[in-house]
Amino acid sequence: MSEKKTATTRFTLDATPLSAAQTKALRQRVAKADAHAINYSDVPELGDEWFLRAAREGSLAAQPVKKPISIKLDEDVLDYFKSEGSRYQTHINAVLRAYMQAQHLVRSN
Secondary structure, eight states: OOOOOOOOOOOOOOOOOOOHHHHHHHHHHHHHSOGGGSOOTTSOOOOHHHHHHHHHTTSSSOOOOOOOOOOOOOHHHHHHHHHTOSOHHHHHHHHHHHHHHHHHHHHHO
C-alpha cells in the first residue's frame, strides 16, 4: 500500500503591532471586500437553540456561582437524567433555569 504524502503548511503568529498606515490599509481592504462573494453553503445556520446552548454552557455568559444543596428527587426523574450521560446535575440545573426564565417571561407580560 502506498502512502500519499501531503505538504504541511506552518504559520507563525507575528505579535508585532501594525503601524498606523498598515492598520488604515487593512481597514480599507476589509471595507472593500465583497462579503457576498464568500460561499457559505456548507456552513449550517446557527439558530436560537444554538445560541441558547452556547449561553447556557458559559461561552457567552458569565457562570453563576454554584451552591451545593441537598435535594430529594423522584427516583424515575433522577434515573432519567443519569441515563442521559454524565453531568446530570448540570442538566437538571439547565431544566430548572429554563423553567425560571420562562416564569420571568410569563410574569413580565
